[in-house]
Amino acid sequence: MTAIDQASAALTAPPRLLALRRFARDFARRPSAMAGLAILVIVTVLALTAPLFIHASDLDVINAPGQPIAPPSARFPLGTDYAGRSILTLLVWGSRPSLAIAVISTALTMVFGSSIGLLAGHYGGITSRVLMAITDWFIALPTLPLAIGLAAALGQGDTSITIAIAVTSWPGTARLIRAQTLAVEARPFIERARALGARDGQLVLRQVLPNVSPFILVSATLTVAGAILTETTLAFLGLGNPTDVSWGSMINQAFFQGAVSAGAWWYILPPGIAIVIVALGFTLIGRAVENILNPRMAR
Amino acid sequence: MSSTAAPLSARSLSALEAPPGGGASGARDFAHYLARKLAAAVVSFAMLLVVGFVIFSLMPSDPVEALTRGHPTSAKQIAFLVKQLGLNQPVWERFGHFVVNTLEGHLGYSWQFETPVATLILQRLWPTLLLMGSSTIVSILIGMWLGIHSGWRPGKLLDRAATGTAITFWSVPTYWLGILLLVLFSTGFGVIPPLFPAGGMSTPGTVGGWAPAHILDVARHLVLPSLTLVLVVFAQYQMIMRSSMIDEMGNPYLLTARAKGLRDAEVRQKHAVPNALLPSVTLIFLQVGTMIGGAITVETVYSWPGLGYLTFQALQIPDLPLLEGTFIVFSASVIVFNLLADLAYRHLDPRVRRS
Numbered sequence: 001m002t003a004i005d006q007a008s009a010a011l012t013a014p015p016r017l018l019a020l021r022r023f024a025r026d027f028a029r030r031p032s033a034m035a036g037l038a039i040l041v042i043v044t045v046l047a048l049t050a051p052l053f054i055h056a057s058d059l060d061v062i063n064a065p066g067q068p069i070a071p072p073s074a075r076f077p078l079g080t081d082y083a084g085r086s087i088l089t090l091l092v093w094g095s096r097p098s099l100a101i102a103v104i105s106t107a108l109t110m111v112f113g114s115s116i117g118l119l120a121g122h123y124g125g126i127t128s129r130v131l132m133a134i135t136d137w138f139i140a141l142p143t144l145p146l147a148i149g150l151a152a153a154l155g156q157g158d159t160s161i162t163i164a165i166a167v168t169s170w171p172g173t174a175r176l177i178r179a180q181t182l183a184v185e186a187r188p189f190i191e192r193a194r195a196l197g198a199r200d201g202q203l204v205l206r207q208v209l210p211n212v213s214p215f216i217l218v219s220a221t222l223t224v225a226g227a228i229l230t231e232t233t234l235a236f237l238g239l240g241n242p243t244d245v246s247w248g249s250m251i252n253q254a255f256f257q258g259a260v261s262a263g264a265w266w267y268i269l270p271p272g273i274a275i276v277i278v279a280l281g282f283t284l285i286g287r288a289v290e291n292i293l294n295p296r297m298a299r
Numbered sequence: 300m301s302s303t304a305a306p307l308s309a310r311s312l313s314a315l316e317a318p319p320g321g322g323a324s325g326a327r328d329f330a331h332y333l334a335r336k337l338a339a340a341v342v343s344f345a346m347l348l349v350v351g352f353v354i355f356s357l358m359p360s361d362p363v364e365a366l367t368r369g370h371p372t373s374a375k376q377i378a379f380l381v382k383q384l385g386l387n388q389p390v391w392e393r394f395g396h397f398v399v400n401t402l403e404g405h406l407g408y409s410w411q412f413e414t415p416v417a418t419l420i421l422q423r424l425w426p427t428l429l430l431m432g433s434s435t436i437v438s439i440l441i442g443m444w445l446g447i448h449s450g451w452r453p454g455k456l457l458d459r460a461a462t463g464t465a466i467t468f469w470s471v472p473t474y475w476l477g478i479l480l481l482v483l484f485s486t487g488f489g490v491i492p493p494l495f496p497a498g499g500m501s502t503p504g505t506v507g508g509w510a511p512a513h514i515l516d517v518a519r520h521l522v523l524p525s526l527t528l529v530l531v532v533f534a535q536y537q538m539i540m541r542s543s544m545i546d547e548m549g550n551p552y553l554l555t556a557r558a559k560g561l562r563d564a565e566v567r568q569k570h571a572v573p574n575a576l577l578p579s580v581t582l583i584f585l586q587v588g589t590m591i592g593g594a595i596t597v598e599t600v601y602s603w604p605g606l607g608y609l610t611f612q613a614l615q616i617p618d619l620p621l622l623e624g625t626f627i628v629f630s631a632s633v634i635v636f637n638l639l640a641d642l643a644y645r646h647l648d649p650r651v652r653r654s
Binding site: 134137141143144145146148150152153155232233236237238239251254255260261263265268269275276279280283 | 592614
């Protein structure tokens with residue numbers, strides 16, 4: 001009886017919309033997923049609206065309003081930095097480059113990693129062997145030295161960091177998408193499409209890509225989390241844009257401008273906690289989506 | 300689990316894939332396996348040289364400009380530098396020189412120290428080995444112990460506490476944790492007195508060598524950087540050990556061991572643990588890449604005079620030959636350790652040999 005019900009339900013609504021609705025319901029049922037989503041919504045809204053309540057003068061090193069490295073007070077709830085700027089203001093503003101770099105580098109990673117994965121999975125044979133050998137080589141390479149080398153060679157700045165992150169994080173996506181492509185291509189509807197005369201390009205873009213796209217989403221959320229950590233690490237090492245404020249550069253300034261010897265916990269704690277919370281938010285969502293799509297992967 | 304879970308699982312999976320063994324027996328089979336793995340390592344190293352050359356020699360727009368930044372330079376001097384750096388030669392010739400030089404151990408001259416890069420790397424090698432070695436050993440001991448006990452009784456208090464702690468430390472940026480520990484235990488915070496030195500490897504002005512006082516001094520300097528690395532790294536050993544303990548749990552040989560009348564601790568230590576150890580042992584070799592990343596930031600925070608701090612110093616200029624040298628040494632060591640992981644796995648798991 002239920003099988004018939006499901007079949008008739010599938011007839012009334014387009015199957016992809018139905019799957020999406022079921023996915024949303026599963027997602028909303030998980031407290032960790034909703035917590036992750038809440039974190040991201042709050043942080044994104046703050047980052048996007050920051051220019052409305054933070055002015056360039058608040059970020060100016062020369063005419064900062066407060067005393068350098070002053071503890072929290074009524075005027076500066078999180079104290080001040082080495083130049084006398086409000087840490088709270090810097091913290092909100094610092095989310096912008098960190099998030100932007102993480103999201104853009106993740107987009108690059110997804111485009112490149114998924115293309116490699118789809119190509120390797122679809123064509124198989126020597127193409128797959130060569131592409132996967134390169135992928136495995138990049139997976140084995142230590143991430144940070146490679147990212148440091150790239151960022152240093154390209155010169156200080158946001159573009160270099162974005163490229164460095166994309167170059168070091170695509171292999172995981174390529175592997176995942178190749179595995180999923182193989183799984184999808186083993187299913188009968190691909191054979192049907194081929195029998196109807198679909199060419200390679202049509203097969204990959206119209207049949208395989210929509211079916212692997214949920215896994216691209218999983219990979220993207222987990223990659224963003226990693227990208228934020230790498231971005232802040234590179235900025236901490238001094239590779240960030242020197243004129244901008246980011247969480248990594250805040251920790252860099254705190255460390256190199258005497259917050260440690262001053263015991264200025266209000267300077268050191270907030271950017272690190274912000275990094276952990278945002279990375280955690282993306283990780284929670286990624287794991288939840290992963291569990292919904294493939295309950296066996298969770299363990 | 301944190302974001303680092305993804306590369307971890309991918310890496311450990313690719314290492315644990317059973318290499319297809321031949322049907323022949325014993326030594327010949329092993330020689331064949333060794334030759335194949337060695338060839339793969341050589342190919343990896345060749346690719347490393349290509350990527351290193353592209354990043355450090357082709358990508359920087361103008362090395363001469365980087366070298367002469369801030370100095371008044373005449374056209375003649377620039378022409379001399381271009382010739383000296385070999386920039387007027389075709390790319391293939393430059394790559395050829397680079398490969399020959401690297402294989403001979405000539406990694407170029409550091410711009411800021413004006414010393415051969417190879418000499419600098421050799422000087423800084425021992426502190427890094429000391430830091431990474433000691434923190435690896437401690438992480439393994441803590442991670443394995445916690446993994447064994449939490450995997451044996453999954454879902455119990457110890458498991459939940461240990462797993463929660465591990466995941467928390469795992470998702471914290473290493474350098475930030477290092478700074479926090481520095482403020483807590485070196486500057487002194489609240490009731491905590493300044494317990495440990497803030498940086499370096501020994502107190503300036505003390506005599507080096509193998510004097511007991513000096514060894515103690517180095518050990519005191521080692522505590523905080525090691526602790527930082529251990530806190531970030533032990534989770535990986537714990538999680539792998541925990542999951543392989545859980546995998547062993549359902550096996551009938553444990554039932555046999557219990558039926559013989561062995562106590563629970565004996566069943567765990569003598570029967571379950573040896574089998575569960577396998578994946579973790581290989582992981583030790585595969586963690587080198589992660590440890591290197593941690594070492595760069597931790598050595599920076601504690602000004603520990605190793606390769607990581609050298610990388611940071613090189614970054615400040617940026618001193619490209621020095622960065623290139625450390626990049627090649629770091630990556631080559633990962634290739635070597637991956638090779639060792641393959642060999643160790645085959646040696647430890649007879650099933651791989653027979654398959």
